[in-house]
Amino acid sequence: MYIDPHVHMVSRTTDDYARMAVAGCVAITEPAFWAGFDRSSAEGFRDYFRQLTETEPRRAAAYGIRHHAWICINPKEAEDHAFAREVMQLIPQFLARPNVLGIGEIGLNRNSRTELAVFEEHLELAAKFDTLVLVHTPHLEDKRKGTRLILDAIRNQGKLRPDRVLIDHVEEHTVRSVLDAGHWGGMTLYPDTKCTAARAVDIIEMHGTERLWINSAGDWGHSDPLAVPKAAAVMRARGHAADAVRRITLENPRTFLGQSPNFSDAPLRPTAADLGR
Numbered sequence: 001m002y003i004d005p006h007v008h009m010v011s012r013t014t015d016d017y018a019r020m021a022v023a024g025c026v027a028i029t030e031p032a033f034w035a036g037f038d039r040s041s042a043e044g045f046r047d048y049f050r051q052l053t054e055t056e057p058r059r060a061a062a063y064g065i066r067h068h069a070w071i072c073i074n075p076k077e078a079e080d081h082a083f084a085r086e087v088m089q090l091i092p093q094f095l096a097r098p099n100v101l102g103i104g105e106i107g108l109n110r111n112s113r114t115e116l117a118v119f120e121e122h123l124e125l126a127a128k129f130d131t132l133v134l135v136h137t138p139h140l141e142d143k144r145k146g147t148r149l150i151l152d153a154i155r156n157q158g159k160l161r162p163d164r165v166l167i168d169h170v171e172e173h174t175v176r177s178v179l180d181a182g183h184w185g186g187m188t189l190y191p192d193t194k195c196t197a198a199r200a201v202d203i204i205e206m207h208g209t210e211r212l213w214i215n216s217a218g219d220w221g222h223s224d225p226l227a228v229p230k231a232a233a234v235m236r237a238r239g240h241a242a243d244a245v246r247r248i249t250l251e252n253p254r255t256f257l258g259q260s261p262n263f264s265d266a267p268l269r270p271t272a273a274d275l276g277r
Helices: 014-023 042-061 081-088 089-096 113-129 142-159 175-180 197-207 229-238 243-257
Strands: 002-004 025-033 066-071 100-107 132-136 165-167 182-189 212-215
Touching: 002 229, 002 243, 014 025, 014 042, 014 142, 025 042, 025 100, 025 132, 042 066, 042 081, 066 089, 081 113, 089 100, 089 113, 089 229, 100 113, 100 142, 142 165, 142 175, 175 197, 197 212, 197 229, 212 229, 212 243, 229 243
Parallel strands: 002 025, 025 066, 066 100, 100 132, 132 165, 165 182, 182 212
Antiparallel strands: none
């Protein structure tokens, strides 16, 4: 059994759900993200949020997988502050949906002032509605600076418990500062711009398993929705005990996500015909 706590199934096929189910996936969480193009209206986001809270839970349940969502306007589309605020006005009504865990994936893309302002406004929403938060950190050379700006903003706001905030896409040069601030850290197994399985296991060996998880961030790009069980195999091959593998792939995400009353990884009976072929 495992949980993939960050995967974008709106961009994956039902074949992927079937493969994940066979591999032992029992629950996923899907943050709102960039669709590969900038949406032209707030109503486009409303339809996307409906997809995350209505369509995907049904698709996942057919394969015995619990689906959960996070709601936000992602940082890549947050440069137009007025537009971002129009989208953010929609968020409260979707936070009440039964599969929604909180605000995410918010954060920074280019580390701009507008992105930071929108990020801070999302934090205020999370504090107001007492939700969990999932944070996106920038890619590659901007990651250290972006992570520092994010940690400073959360600390300066002072309204959120650090252990209710997951900072995602941590790497070797950012993971320690995230953990030292009391947050959870996510290692994203994305082959080009984030972490490989081998590097993720290196990080585990350097920093331990406390408040860390791994996720695939599978989407429409070069990615693998089976990255979590494949990384578990790498852990086992490098001599890690079964309880450490289970902690990273199941217990840790269950502990963090379980802070929301909307999270469940209780067994579902699959109904998809192709699982019985």
